[in-house]
Amino acid sequence: MTDLDTFRAETRAWLEANCPPEMREPIRTDKDACWGGRNPDFQPGQKEWMDAMASRGWTVPDWPVAYGGGGLSPAETKVLREEMAAMKCRNPLNSFGISMLGPALLKYGTEEQKLDYLTKIAKGQIRWCQGYSEPNAGSDLASLATSAEDAGDHYVINGQKVWTSYADKADWIFCLVRTDKTTKQGGISFVLFDMASPGVSTKPILLISGYSPFCETFMDNVKVPKSQRVHDENKGWDVAKYLLGHEREMISGMGLASSGGNPLIEGAIATIGLDHDGRLADPLLRASIASFEVRANAFGSMSERFIDELKAGRAHPAQPSMMKYYGTELNKSRHELMMAAGGSNLLEWESESSRGGAEARAWLRTKANSIEGGTSEVQLNIIAKRILELPA
Amino acid sequence: MPLFLDDDQTALQDTIRDFVGEHAPVKHMRALRDANDATGFSRDLWKSFAEMGFTGILIGEAEGGLGLGHVEAGVVLEEIGRNLSPSPFLTTAVAAVATLKGTAHAARWFPGILAGDTVAALAIDEGAKHRDSVGLTAERSGNGFKLTGKKQFVTHGHVADLLIVAARTAGSADDAAGITLFAIPKDLANLTATPERLADSSIAARLDFDGVEIDADAVIGDVDGGRSPLDRLLRAGRTGASAELLGVGGGAMDMTVGYLKQRKQFGTMIGSFQALQHRAAHLYSEMEVARAAVIKAQQLLDANSDTADTAVSVAKAMTAMATTLSVQEGVQMHGGIGMTDEYNIGFYMKRARVLAEMFGDANFHADRVARAAGY
Ligand SMILES: Cc1cc2nc3c(=O)[nH]c(=O)nc-3n(C[C@H](O)[C@H](O)[C@H](O)COP(=O)(O)OP(=O)(O)OC[C@H]3O[C@@H](n4cnc5c(N)ncnc54)[C@H](O)[C@@H]3O)c2cc1C
Numbered sequence: 047m048t049d050l051d052t053f054r055a056e057t058r059a060w061l062e063a064n065c066p067p068e069m070r071e072p073i074r075t076d077k078d079a080c081w082g083g084r085n086p087d088f089q090p091g092q093k094e095w096m097d098a099m100a101s102r103g104w105t106v107p108d109w110p111v112a113y114g115g116g117g118l119s120p121a122e123t124k125v126l127r128e129e130m131a132a133m134k135c136r137n138p139l140n141s142f143g144i145s146m147l148g149p150a151l152l153k154y155g156t157e158e159q160k161l162d163y164l165t166k167i168a169k170g171q172i173r174w175c176q177g178y179s180e181p182n183a184g185s186d187l188a189s190l191a192t193s194a195e196d197a198g199d200h201y202v203i204n205g206q207k208v209w210t211s212y213a214d215k216a217d218w219i220f221c222l223v224r225t226d227k228t229t230k231q232g233g234i235s236f237v238l239f240d241m242a243s244p245g246v247s248t249k250p251i252l253l254i255s256g257y258s259p260f261c262e263t264f265m266d267n268v269k270v271p272k273s274q275r276v277h278d279e280n281k282g283w284d285v286a287k288y289l290l291g292h293e294r295e296m297i298s299g300m301g302l303a304s305s306g307g308n309p310l311i312e313g314a315i316a317t318i319g320l321d322h323d324g325r326l327a328d329p330l331l332r333a334s335i336a337s338f339e340v341r342a343n344a345f346g347s348m349s350e351r352f353i354d355e356l357k358a359g360r361a362h363p364a365q366p367s368m369m370k371y372y373g374t375e376l377n378k379s380r381h382e383l384m385m386a387a388g389g390s391n392l393l394e395w396e397s398e399s400s401r402g403g404a405e406a407r408a409w410l411r412t413k414a415n416s417i418e419g420g421t422s423e424v425q426l427n428i429i430a431k432r433i434l435e436l437p438a
Numbered sequence: 439m440p441l442f443l444d445d446d447q448t449a450l451q452d453t454i455r456d457f458v459g460e461h462a463p464v465k466h467m468r469a470l471r472d473a474n475d476a477t478g479f480s481r482d483l484w485k486s487f488a489e490m491g492f493t494g495i496l497i498g499e500a501e502g503g504l505g506l507g508h509v510e511a512g513v514v515l516e517e518i519g520r521n522l523s524p525s526p527f528l529t530t531a532v533a534a535v536a537t538l539k540g541t542a543h544a545a546r547w548f549p550g551i552l553a554g555d556t557v558a559a560l561a562i563d564e565g566a567k568h569r570d571s572v573g574l575t576a577e578r579s580g581n582g583f584k585l586t587g588k589k590q591f592v593t594h595g596h597v598a599d600l601l602i603v604a605a606r607t608a609g610s611a612d613d614a615a616g617i618t619l620f621a622i623p624k625d626l627a628n629l630t631a632t633p634e635r636l637a638d639s640s641i642a643a644r645l646d647f648d649g650v651e652i653d654a655d656a657v658i659g660d661v662d663g664g665r666s667p668l669d670r671l672l673r674a675g676r677t678g679a680s681a682e683l684l685g686v687g688g689g690a691m692d693m694t695v696g697y698l699k700q701r702k703q704f705g706t707m708i709g710s711f712q713a714l715q716h717r718a719a720h721l722y723s724e725m726e727v728a729r730a731a732v733i734k735a736q737q738l739l740d741a742n743s744d745t746a747d748t749a750v751s752v753a754k755a756m757t758a759m760a761t762t763l764s765v766q767e768g769v770q771m772h773g774g775i776g777m778t779d780e781y782n783i784g785f786y787m788k789r790a791r792v793l794a795e796m797f798g799d800a801n802f803h804a805d806r807v808a809r810a811a812g813y
């Protein structure tokens with residue numbers, strides 16, 4: 047047995063012993079995802095699972111042990127993910143800290159910042175939100191106007207953010223602010239602050255899905271110590287872009303089928319049935335699903351290839367844009383097909399049988415996939431310029 | 439195993455890229471076409487492939503080959519695709535070798551393949567579309583069999599030294615069982631091969647078996663047990679055709695992106711128009727995803743995995759779709775010159791169409807993916 051085989055066997059045994067049965071059920075609603083934080087809303091099994099994984103550093107398996115990570119190699123991390131998928135284990139901790147802020151701190155944070163923030167992220171103690179977009183700074187993010195006045199050892203922040211996902215549930219925010227009004231990208235700084243700071247307020251926004259997962263966030267003379275700035279003053283755009291790369295990777299994961307079965311195919315068979323040859327009884331829908339599944343399947347391999355290349359330092363730096371573009375467009379197609387397969391059953395918005403319109407709401411939610419984290423059009427611009435090197 | 443080429447495979451890629459780029463670039467194919475060459479490929483080139491060891495890429499080292507796998511064979515095929523090089527490599531060094539490997543036929547046929555003397559052709563398809571059914575019959579006759587029926591789309595079938603033929607020894611055309619696979623030599627009585635030039639100027643034969651007598655030792659594996667070697671042939675052929683499609687699509691995309699940086703209209707490079715940039719970026723994404731599907735299938739095939747079969751169908755369908763997009767966008771973005779014979783982009787379109795049909799088109803494979811998933 048190679049070391050990796052040994053690691054696989056031990057990992058499987060440990061997961062078998064430590065992953066509660068509830069945590070092997072497919073994720074059905076937003077509440078099934080565990081977000082941790084100061085005011086957690088745990089379902090049975092979530093805390094045990096999160097804590098067990100955090101005790102081994104496996105909420106962030108490839109981060110250094112010193113910052114609460116598992117210190118695993120890329121190959122070991124892949125084995126862990128494969129074993130978790132095989133056992134249908136849920137992700138123990140969903141977190142913008144893990145998928146977005148963490149990688150940026152690992153690259154740009156001071157040692158003090160890493161020791162403090164990363165460890166808390168790994169343990170699920172602090173829930174983060176992202177303060178990038180503003181009413182007049184969407185795709186053109188660098189035109190942001192929220193200002194940070196220099197007040198000696200701290201900044202005084204004034205302005206408004208919008209579309210801040212989970213701002214009302216988050217403990218801290220990573221936020222882009224303007225520290226120099228004379229230049230565009232070169233006048234932005236990246237700061238972290240507690241959402242409980244005086245002067246911070248949030249107002250939820252109702253979405254077409256009927257949920258309010260995001261907010262307007264207002265900053266009114268909020269004091270932020272300069273020690274909470276990541277990287278140099280006016281160098282925040284580098285951090286912001288680096289973080290966006292990781293955000294895009296995370297969002298691209300939406301293109302993958304969930305680990306627990308294939309709801310599209312199962313749903314279609316349940317409503318439409320199979321003909322005497324074992325084929326879905328609606329041939330045109332079947333053809334659409336089959337073409338979709340070819341792409342989805344191929345994209346599954348693409349995700350694996352992308353992670354392998356990334357870990358080996360071989361991925362093009364703009365490749366996350368391709369992943370984000372393809373994965374989100376695919377996810378929108380998947381939900382269109384799910385709605386088509388479910389017919390009028392899935393149009394019910396409140397009924398018990400539709401679990402409160404869960405599928406219809408999820409379908410509407412996916413429409414944001416190609417907007418959040420940079421729109422599809424913006425990703426195509428990036429691919430054209432940075433990968434294909436087409437002229438401006 | 440990571441889903442990218444390792445150092446040895448990358449080194450092989452460099453070698454093969456230089457070799458094919460130098461000896462068989464697109465103008466080599468154009469020259470054969472212009473000369474109305476009756477073979478459809480260069481036997482000299484096949485000889486040099488053998489001298490480089492490439493014809494033995496899948497043959498074990500003990501038997502004198504390179505002992506490599508489908509990932510490496512795909513590296514060769516991608517360059518063949520990129521350069522539109524006419525070559526019996528796919529049918530001979532990949533599909534035929536994968537079929538005969540480990541059987542009694544290896545000793546007879548591999549030396550000629552290693553030497554670059556033997557060319558193989560695959561007599562599988564009977565109708566205009568690739569299907570699972572086999573209708574050509576093989577009846578017991580004397581010490582052997584008598585073959586009766588027709589095959590078509592048999593690439594290199596008019597010049598092949600070795601023909602692999604799928605025939606029916608029991609049951610009826612659509613039955614999964616009752617198939618027998620044969621390895622037969624050329625120049626048999628009552629076998630007529632009619633060469634037909636295809637749109638891409640390659641040559642495929644229509645074969646007419648009018649009671650062709652063959653020896654019993656031509657059977658590959660077991661009588662009535664041909665499904666298993668036939669599946670081996672198809673998996674290798676489909677994976678190889680996917681890799682070649684990747685080369686065709688990638689080559690067309692590179693030409694097109696290059697052209698966008700060169701052609702000026704409205705006082706600026708056409709590559710600065712966002713309408714074209716977005717289409718090029720979308721195309722790039724499809725080709726990247728197709729590349730991942732291909733290496734996945736190759737690795738699973740090399741590992742003898744149970745899931746290889748579906749991965750192979752995903753790769754064939756995905757590369758057919760992505761490459762079809764690539765050649766269509768290619769011709770369109772070249773404007774008027776894309777329609778001219780003088781310009782190479784049209785050759786890519788023709789080759790993509792032929793490869794997309796080979797061993798089952800995107801619809802055929804999407805159907806297989808669906809059936810494997812139970813719907
Ligand atoms: C569900 C959801 C969650 C979000 N969560 C967060 C969050 O937590 N934190 C945060 O900071 N932000 C968040 N966002 C905001 C998101 O990042 C922005 O919506 C996004 O960047 C687009 O900006 P915009 O909405 O202002 O659209 P606009 O920039 O006004 O774009 C409108 C349209 O024009 C197109 N367009 C714009 N520029 C170009 C161009 N150069 N070329 C071609 N087309 C162009 C766009 O693609 C789009 O189709 C979230 C958004 C959604 C929908």
Ligand SMILES: Cc1cc2nc3c(=O)[nH]c(=O)nc-3n(C[C@H](O)[C@H](O)[C@H](O)COP(=O)(O)OP(=O)(O)OC[C@H]3O[C@@H](n4cnc5c(N)ncnc54)[C@H](O)[C@@H]3O)c2cc1C
Pocket residue numbers: 701703704708711713714770771772773774775777
């Ligand atoms: C079969 C055939 C018959 C023809 N017959 C005639 C004829 O009888 N008489 C005649 O005068 N002409 C004829 N033409 C020429 C034809 O009108 C031109 O080919 C056509 O106008 C395109 O010009 P082009 O070939 O220079 O391509 P280009 O203008 O170089 O275009 C190249 C690519 O760039 C794109 N592009 C260009 N500008 C833009 C832009 N601003 N925004 C976005 N995309 C852009 C184009 O859509 C195209 O995809 C014929 C062409 C063909 C192929």
